[in-house]
Amino acid sequence: MKKYLSTFITLWVIWIALTSFAVSEVLTGLLVSLVLAGVISKVVDYSFDFTIIPKLFIFVFVYVPVFIVEMIKANFDVAARVLNPSLPLNPGFVKIPTKLKGNVGKLTLANSITLTPGTLSIDADDEYIYIHWIDVKGETPEEYQKHVSGKFEKILGGIYK
Amino acid sequence: MSAIGYILMIIGALFYVLGGLGLVRMPDVYNRLQAATKATTLGTFSLVLGVGIAQPVWFVKTLLIVVFLTITNPVGSSVLAKASYIYGVKPFKLSKNELDKLYKSRGDENADN
Numbered sequence: 001m002k003k004y005l006s007t008f009i010t011l012w013v014i015w016i017a018l019t020s021f022a023v024s025e026v027l028t029g030l031l032v033s034l035v036l037a038g039v040i041s042k043v044v045d046y047s048f049d050f051t052i053i054p055k056l057f058i059f060v061f062v063y064v065p066v067f068i069v070e071m072i073k074a075n076f077d078v079a080a081r082v083l084n085p086s087l088p089l090n091p092g093f094v095k096i097p098t099k100l101k102g103n104v105g106k107l108t109l110a111n112s113i114t115l116t117p118g119t120l121s122i123d124a125d126d127e128y129i130y131i132h133w134i135d136v137k138g139e140t141p142e143e144y145q146k147h148v149s150g151k152f153e154k155i156l157g158g159i160y161k
Numbered sequence: 162m163s164a165i166g167y168i169l170m171i172i173g174a175l176f177y178v179l180g181g182l183g184l185v186r187m188p189d190v191y192n193r194l195q196a197a198t199k200a201t202t203l204g205t206f207s208l209v210l211g212v213g214i215a216q217p218v219w220f221v222k223t224l225l226i227v228v229f230l231t232i233t234n235p236v237g238s239s240v241l242a243k244a245s246y247i248y249g250v251k252p253f254k255l256s257k258n259e260l261d262k263l264y265k266s267r268g269d270e271n272a273d274n
Contacts (some may be wrong), residue, residue, distance in 0.1 A: 017224075027260060071199070076197055078179065078183060081183075082182050082183040082186055082187070087186065087187075088186070089188070089190060091191065091252065091253060091254070093252070093255065095263075110235070111231070111235040114198060114238060114239060115198070123239075123243055125263065130263060135193055
């Protein structure tokens, strides 16, 4: 039931955002979301309750700015590497410890790692995220973590379990 | 207002150029994916948001497009990189490889390069 409601609200919000706030659209969206949520909620494995509202607030106003700054840095980093005639590369596959347990939290962390300077997440198991790093710095997993995911892990730890 | 939109679109196009250049210049599939993913994600970000700012009626829709792209684009490149590794594409002069052990322990025979 909780899953059904979560899926239903998500679908309805997306429908309204994609169309407009006219009465006919809201009603059509309500019907479509009610039916589709019945089908989709059997497949998804996430749900949320009222605590999502403060979490969403933290996510949008604390996490997103940090993320966008990192993403712009990543692009200038890539630009500098690509335009440099000698191609400065020191690539390696390394693993990074993470405390996040849930699927959605891990996905968010892995996506953030992919979009930040020089790193591309490849695989994950229970404790580690495996990444391809264009310019390996440090020796131990803890040092890697400080360079790669330190900032995100702290913020995301407060949002996801 | 529309001037800001057009400037954002041009910035987006420039990031696409950088991504394409990275695709040509980088030595192996993993480094290429890195350049391509980052450049195209921010490129699409600023291109699509530029459209949204130039035409404010579409702003909410473009915002939604950006959110979905940010979720799906990195997942796509992760899966491409993983598939290349399992298939056995040789990485370019590695200084460290901790991925090796993971696939050995999972008993994946193809990942023994």
